[in-house]
Amino acid sequence: MRRRAGAWLVLVFIFLGGLVERSYPCTIVMVSKNGLHLAGNNEDWHDLNTWIWFYPPAPGEYGRVCWGHGSGFSVAQGGMNDQGLFVDGNGLSETGWTEDPSKPTFHGPVLDHLLAHCATVEEALKFFEENNVPPLARGKIPIADAAGNSAVVEWGRGKVQLLRRTGHYQISTNFVQSNFDKPEDYPCLRYKAVEQMVTASPSVSLDLVRATLAMTHVEMINPTTYSTICxxxxRRVYLYNFHNFEDPFVIDLTEKLAKGRQEYPIPSLFKIETAAARAYKQQANRRSGFDVFYQMIDRQGLDYFVKRYYEIKGQLRTAHPIDISESEMIRLGKRFLSDGRMAEGIRVLELNAAEDPRSCQARAELGEAYERAGNKEKAVAAYEEAVRLSPDDAELARKLEFLRSLKKE
Known part of the structure; x- marks a missing residue:
């Protein structure tokens, strides 16, 4: 793994979901029964440059395998050490995390630190009890060990929450679990689907965990680029590339660490590239909608752009050479807003919001645009929809309350 000064800051940005999108679909399941202790993870992100790194034991550090993405940073996004400790992460919207002035703040790659220095769940939880951990501002950290223990660390209800497993399974997806009083109120369909599958099974097995990951894998914008079952x-890892769960690459960690420090691009470990992976690469190579549509609106006007947008929308997206994904449209709309061209910016963001009625980010960005244009009523309505779609987003809730107070004046 190539280490860089300040790389932990990029970890906060990418592994915890990024600052741009509020759609974080990673799924993690940890199960333990009859002496079998398994932890599975789907890594969902648009970067296909995926890597796996092996670190043999060193003075004061456990040996470990780490996995993640290699574009622009090389910080572990998950892994397992030679003591059988597993850690990973789920991205969240802003949680409202604040520092405790009585504790030191840890500045470094959190997941790699846990793998290097902790052997059990309790040792890892002690680290969170004794330190401020900034990545909890936008993420949660599931942990499991070889004794069958597991926990999820998150910031909820104004403090660090250490959620220890109480049954034979624990699931971690992309919402703040401690913000809800009853499990039936959990807002994540992936969580509920995994729970239903796990509770229906009379036993724990590799096939069960693999089935939960296959069921919850993601395609399109942020696809499941790799999956692991530990x-x-x-101390064995079953690695899957681009949600192909029929072709595992099996790693005996003890044997691998004995061969010294190594690193590999994850796709290079597999002989077959699936049709889904090839299709996504073609999609990733499309022309930027931001670039195309900015020039189009400049030269041919807003009405022509709207007509062309709907023409492209009606075609198969993976076949069309122009990217009209949410991130491209948000970037386009915000560029017009920053240029002072409010009508164009708002129209682009309205089109984007209409495209996906389930997108919290689309409504949050539209609400901000209405606010900048001085339309408080529409801004409040858009933010209300955003909060409804992401009820545990503290930042959105504060923004909505502020706008409501202005509306009353």
Whole structure:
């Protein structure tokens, strides 16, 4: 793994979901029963430059395998060490995390630190009890060990929450679990689907965990680029590339660490590239909608752009050479707003919001645009929709309350 000064800052940005989108679809499941302790993870992100790194034991550090993305940073996004400790992460919207002035603040790659220095869940939880950990501002950290223990660390209800497993399974997706009083109120369909599958199974097995990951894998904008299942007792890792769960690359961690420090691009470990991976690469190579549509609106006007947008929308997106994804449209709308061209910016963001009625980010950006244009009523309505779609987003809730107070004046 190539280390860089300040790389932990990029970890906060990417592994915890990024600052641009509020859609974080990673799924993590940890199960333990009859002496079998497994932890599985789907890594959902648009970067296909995925890597796996092996660190043999060193003075004061456990040996470990880490996985993540290699474009622009090389910080572990998950892994397992030679003691059978598993850690990973889920991205969240802004949680409202604040520092405790009585504790030191840890500045470094959190997940790699846990793998290097902790052997059990309790040792990892002690680290969170004794330190301020900034990545909790936008993420949560699931942990499991070879003794069958697991926990999820998150910031909820104004403090660090250490959620220890109470049954034979624990699921971690992209919402703040401690913000809800009852499990039936959890807002994540992936969480509920995994729970239903796990509770219906009379036993725990590799096939069960693999089935939960296959069921919850993601395609399109932020696809499942790789998945892992760790057998914490045997120190074996089952690695899957681009949600192809029929072709595992099996790693015996003890044997691998004995060969010294190594690193590999994850796709290079597999002989077959699936049709889904090839299709996504073609999609990733499309022309930027931001570039195309900015020039189009400049030269041919807003009405022509709207007509062309709907023509492209009606075609198969993976086949069309222009990217009209949410991130491209948000970038386009915000550029017009920053240029002082409010009508164009708002129209672009309205089109984007109409495209996906489930997108919190689209409504949050539209609400901000209405606010900048002085339309408080529409701004409040847009933010209300955003909060409805992401009820545990503290930042959005504060913004909505502020706008409501202005509206009353």
């Amino acid at each position: 057998d914490l007792g045997s």
